[in-house]
């Protein structure tokens with residue numbers, strides 16, 4: 466069995482606590498790895514390494530940082546398959562989804578290479594009185610990143626490449642359920658020439674996070690995970706004077722208007738609801754069908770969903786893998802059973818499903834629930850599994866009201882051919898990311914990623930321009946140059962200008 470330790474100061478470090486937790490292969494249910502669970506002492510060692518590295522990295526040139534990031538990008542590119550295999554082995558998602566995850570993470574590394582241009586600052590020269598005003602952005606120091614299990618490579622890559630491009634050093638605490646990709650990302654960063662201590666990984670659970678949140682040398686915390694933990698992280702780290710961005714959970718809706726292309730809407734609903742077994746913060750988990758199209762849409766979704774092949778992520782024939790843990794699988798199943806008791810029509814029931822030869826895996830099939838009550842737990846809670854709820858609305862207004870009543874506000878989409886309705890939806894819906902005729906509106910390019918309401922605590926979305934602002938702070942330097950007789954330059958404008 467593999468043992469996974471911490472990565473501190475550019476090398477593997479065994480935990481002082483000696484405590485370990487299990488990592489299982491979700492397809493077999495068998496433990497494959499024992500992962501170190503950090504004590505406060507281990508966290509302190511990682512923060513100390515990051516703080517020491519910051520003394521030089523924080524003032525290194527933008528060109529030097531960018532050069533490392535370019536080399537890192539090339540190394541990651543060469544290790545796509547290896548990283549994807551690590552993801553599949555511990556998370557369970559199918560290899561093609563794991564490759565897609567690595568590709569998305571790589572995009573952010575590329576953005577980090579380019580985004581350092583935003584750090585060049587602005588200068589305004591008030592030549593008349595020999596005053597220069599320079600607005601610059603500087604790094605914060607040591608940043609802690611705490612990440613969820615569902616994108617064990619991509620979410621860390623949303624954070625540390627940009628944070629270190631901005632001159633910070635980083636301590637990452639990945640999910641204890643699938644920690645190997647994060648350790649590999651750190652090893653490759655060292656191989657690319659990142660100085661020791663700039664990126665550190667402490668493995669562990671709540672105890673490690675508790676220490677990071679109060680550590681006096683941690684300047685900022687980036688968190689991605691569930692809403693209750695995001696709320697707690699934001700409150701605790703803020704109370705200890707840290708800058709915090711905490712992205713939470715979601716219940717993403719898709720509004721299907723009567724004029725929509727129903728085949729396109731059904732394709733989108735199926736890929737967005739059941740892709741990666743629904744373990745995505747951008748998964749569509751509620752479709753709101755407006756007017757008479759509901760029955761036809763449900764039939765189209767059912768026909769497509771029934772064809773999805775479920776199996777081990779490493780099998781190229783599999784289109785959907787298992788869930789992360791057995792306990793999570795059982796919880797998802799209980800939502801399906803509860804919805805039926807609370808009046809939903811169960812069109813597809815994925816509970817009780819198993820894969821021959823892999824009976825101990827964390828399997829569940831696809832569930833499709835129609836006419837779900839807005840009071841039911843299946844509708845109100847984030848299920849984070851392959852369960853799609855369908856609701857009916859009488860009108861566009863009725864549908865948008867329903868969506869806006871959700872406490873979550875991560876992503877949402879509308880399917881329609883009516884440009885006016887689409888535009889109205891973009892403006893009226895309460896969510897951080899909105900799609901028109903697209904299943905999952907994940908921003909790319911220099912745009913940032915983040916939600917509204919209970920899907921985000923803190924002011925900044927992640928990566929993109931918001932990321933640069935989060936990982937830096939502004940400083941304005943005003944300089945009055947000496948009098949001409951002291952060697953200054955006076956271009957002859959009135960002295961009182």
Ligand SMILES: NC(=O)c1ccc[n+]([C@@H]2O[C@H](COP(=O)([O-])OP(=O)(O)OC[C@H]3O[C@@H](n4cnc5c(N)ncnc54)[C@H](O)[C@@H]3O)[C@@H](O)[C@H]2O)c1
Nearest residue numbers: 612613614639640670671674690691694712713714715746
């Ligand atoms: N908004 C987004 O961009 C986004 C992206 C991906 C995942 N998510 C959300 O993440 C969740 C799934 O991931 P998860 O189950 O790993 O989330 P989680 O909240 O259980 O765990 C996230 C991280 O917090 C740590 N943690 C857990 N409990 C803690 C506690 N009590 N105190 C301190 N730290 C604690 C975990 O070790 C992990 O590193 C879903 O809710 C999903 O929507 C959100």
